Amino acid sequence: MRILCPVCGEVLKLGERQWYCVKGHSFDVARQGYVNLLTVNQKHSKNPGDTRQMVAARKEFLDGGYYEPIVQMLVKWLRATGSGPLLDVGCGEGYYLAKVSQALPEKQCVGVDISKEAVRYAAVRNPKGLWLTATAAQLPFPDNSFSCVLCMFAMTVPEEFRRVLCSDGAFLQVLAGPDHLMGLKNIIYPEILHKEKNIHPQLPGFTRIQSQTLEFSFRVNSNRQVQNLLAMTPHYWRITKEGAQRLAQTQTLQDTAQVIFNLYTPTDLHEERDMV
Ligand SMILES: C[S@@+](CC[C@H](N)C(=O)[O-])C[C@H]1O[C@@H](n2cnc3c(N)ncnc32)[C@H](O)[C@@H]1O
Numbered sequence: 001m002r003i004l005c006p007v008c009g010e011v012l013k014l015g016e017r018q019w020y021c022v023k024g025h026s027f028d029v030a031r032q033g034y035v036n037l038l039t040v041n042q043k044h045s046k047n048p049g050d051t052r053q054m055v056a057a058r059k060e061f062l063d064g065g066y067y068e069p070i071v072q073m074l075v076k077w078l079r080a081t082g083s084g085p086l087l088d089v090g091c092g093e094g095y096y097l098a099k100v101s102q103a104l105p106e107k108q109c110v111g112v113d114i115s116k117e118a119v120r121y122a123a124v125r126n127p128k129g130l131w132l133t134a135t136a137a138q139l140p141f142p143d144n145s146f147s148c149v150l151c152m153f154a155m156t157v158p159e160e161f162r163r164v165l166c167s168d169g170a171f172l173q174v175l176a177g178p179d180h181l182m183g184l185k186n187i188i189y190p191e192i193l194h195k196e197k198n199i200h201p202q203l204p205g206f207t208r209i210q211s212q213t214l215e216f217s218f219r220v221n222s223n224r225q226v227q228n229l230l231a232m233t234p235h236y237w238r239i240t241k242e243g244a245q246r247l248a249q250t251q252t253l254q255d256t257a258q259v260i261f262n263l264y265t266p267t268d269l270h271e272e273r274d275m276v
């Protein structure tokens with residue numbers, strides 16, 4: 001796997017303790033094994049992305065196994081995307097990629113997140129993987145590096161994903177459907193506004209070839225895990241004082257997850273096929 005210097009774009013030499021380029025830019029390998037390739041220019045705040053508290057909440061909730069059906073579906077879809085390297089963009093604390101790595105041990109798995117806290121957790125969880133702090137807007141890899149790019153509940157940057165993907169590769173996007181976590185929403189909002197959400201977005205440079213909606217129920221039996229679930233969602237930022245008070249009283253939550261899987265291939269592949 002070739003990794004590019006985020007400052008000048010030269011290929012990095014990957015030493016055990018330090019990665020460096022011919023122009024003298026260097027990046028330390030952290031004790032936990034990840035490398036922070038985020039430059040000051042790429043940051044919009046001191047510590048961009050999910051905070052330590054959000055990352056810890058996500059880890060504790062996901063480790064509870066409630067989202068195991070998502071793992072099952074993910075592995076099923078990834079089995080069909082070829083054997084080359086897999087990049088998970090916005091990988092968070094690495095729960096899904098660690099599960100994929102267990103199920104498909106032959107796959108080279110690379111996780112990237114803008115949050116240093118998230119990547120640190122991921123590296124501890126799965127020392128076998130390659131974990132980098134970097135932004136989805138400027139991925140530190142040469143063109144055509146991956147046979148699959150995965151993006152789960154995180155920001156899709158089509159042009160950049162297309163660039164690092166092989167021309168016969170696949171992009172798997174996983175997002176929350178409009179009816180995701182209605183149980184939680186019913187507690188925290190007095191009235192739920194149904195906003196239109198495009199669950200099958202058209203992406204420049206890609207053709208969507210397959211989609212599937214996964215729905216499953218789960219039950220959370222402690223207020224701590226209910227609060228952890230909240231911290232994993234955008235509602236964490238939107239919740240009102242009254243909503244937070246109602247959630248503080250909630251000891252059990254019966255809810256339904258609604259998760260959309262969209263599989264895309266690079267459009268030029270279809271155009272080439274059409275021309276034959
Ligand atoms: C909702 S979380 C999803 C995490 C993980 N994919 C999961 O499903 O458990 C979104 C993640 O995207 C990361 N993120 C936000 N902006 C990003 C960017 N520009 N580049 C890379 N990651 C980003 C956040 O730090 C966070 O870990």
Ligand SMILES: [Zn+2]
Binds near residue numbers: 005006022
């Ligand atoms: Zn450099």
